Amino acid sequence: xxxxxxxxxxxxxxxxxxxxxxxxxxxGQSEPARDLTQEVFLRVTRAGVPDTxxxxxxxWVFSVARNLGLNFLRDGARRPATAPMVERAAAxxxxxAVALNQALEALADLDRDVFLxxxxxxxxxxxxxxxxxxxxxxxxxxxxxxxxxLRATLAPALRRTP
Amino acid sequence: xxxxLETLAAWVDAEPVQHGDVMRALETAEGRAYVVDLMxxxxxxxxxxxxxxxxxxxxxxxxxxAAAAAAAVAFMAGGFAAGRLVTxxxxxxxxxxxxxxxxxxxxxxxxxxxxxxEEGVDWRETIGGN
Numbered sequence: 525x526x527x528x529x530x531x532x533x534x535x536x537x538x539x540x541x542x543x544x545x546x547x548x549x550x551x552g553q554s555e556p557a558r559d560l561t562q563e564v565f566l567r568v569t570r571a572g573v574p575d576t577x578x579x580x581x582x583x584w585v586f587s588v589a590r591n592l593g594l595n596f597l598r599d600g601a602r603r604p605a606t607a608p609m610v611e612r613a614a615a616x617x618x619x620x621a622v623a624l625n626q627a628l629e630a631l632a633d634l635d636r637d638v639f640l641x642x643x644x645x646x647x648x649x650x651x652x653x654x655x656x657x658x659x660x661x662x663x664x665x666x667x668x669x670x671x672x673x674l675r676a677t678l679a680p681a682l683r684r685t686p
Numbered sequence: 687x688x689x690x691l692e693t694l695a696a697w698v699d700a701e702p703v704q705h706g707d708v709m710r711a712l713e714t715a716e717g718r719a720y721v722v723d724l725m726x727x728x729x730x731x732x733x734x735x736x737x738x739x740x741x742x743x744x745x746x747x748x749x750x751x752a753a754a755a756a757a758a759v760a761f762m763a764g765g766f767a768a769g770r771l772v773t774x775x776x777x778x779x780x781x782x783x784x785x786x787x788x789x790x791x792x793x794x795x796x797x798x799x800x801x802x803x804e805e806g807v808d809w810r811e812t813i814g815g816n
Contacts, residue, residue, distance in 0.1 A: 545735060621734035642699065643731045649701055664701075668692045675723045682726040 531573040535585055536565050543589045546645040549628065550593040550637070560596060564589045583654035586645055590637060590655060620681050627677040631670055638663055639670040691720050698724050 543564055547557035567588055574584055628636055637656055641647045649667075653660045675682065690711035697703045698721060711717040803809065 620730055624730055624734055643728060644735070649696070649699070664692055664696060667699075668688065668695050671695060671724060671727065672691075674727055675720075678727065678730065679723075681730060682723055 531581075532565065532569045535568060535573060535581060539582060539585050540565070542645045543585060546586065546640050547589055547593050549640045549644050550590070551596055552625065556596060560589070560592050563592055567592075579648065579651050580654065582647060583651040586641055586647060586651070587655040590641075594633075620684070623678055623681045624674075627674050630677065631673060634658075635666050635670040635673075638666045639674070642667055690714065690717055694721050695724060 540561065544557055544561045547560045547564075548554050551557055551560065564585065568585060571588075573581060576584070628639075631639065634656065638652055638658075641652045641655060642649075647655065649660045649663045652658070652663045652667075656663070658666070690707075693703055693707045694711045694717055697708045712721070805811065
């Protein structure tokens with residue numbers, strides 16, 4: 525049995541959803557996010573999984589996802605789009621989705637990455653630090669700043685959250 | 687105050703924090719409001735989350751299978767209806783049923799005529815062929 529294939533399969537099954545959701549939020553559209561998710565795990569397979577613990581593996585997978593997502597945005601010179609994401613939301617949450625996406629767009633790029641990795645990807649502070657090449661203290665600070673900005677922007681929406 | 691709020695954020699995120707720091711931060715109204723808003727923000731992100739990849743992949747396939755089945759049924763129904771319109775439907779006459787009696791003979795029939803052949807009359811014996 526090829527151990528690299530087994531590791532890759534495990535990483536795919538464990539992190540596919542998280543990576544897809546993170547990329548959906550990062551690039552703002554589900555179709556490119558699906559393609560990028562495939563690309564992430566293709567690269568993971570080609571590159572080989574580094575010899576590290578589960579947290580290190582997750583951080584590494586998300587760093588690959590982040591780089592691909594940022595490249596996608598840079599190449600297309602696009603900011604996260606609002607409309608495609610809203611189409612998939614249920615009717616009662618469409619307004620909230622628009623407000624959230626606009627608030628996310630207003631964040632600094634790195635603050636948004638840190639926030640999305642925590643809230644969408646489910647990474648802990650150490651994993652985010654590895655994925656974003658930051659210190660855990662910087663992650664904590666940026667995460668707090670992102671939340672404070674979102675809190676200020678979304679105050680009315682937060683009171684109406686279902 | 688930001689340090690208190692960062693502590694509460696770390697606590698909400700299940701990061702290691704000092705129990706006393708959390709208690710002190712929660713004693714303030716701002717700290718409690720911050721925790722409530724963090725949870726609401728988390729729920730907001732979850733409520734507006736895109737569909738799972740697996741669902742988005744499977745759903746079109748199910749839809750396509752159902753559409754293909756419906757199209758096949760509609761096609762067959764249309765063909766049947768068109769056939770009915772072009773060729774007036776008349777029920778086929780009922781076929782007369784004639785009973786067939788099969789008799790199975792139990793022994794060979796008796797000969798009605800016997801033919802006897804005599805040597806020198808009906809055939810001749812020769813030697814050497816011809």
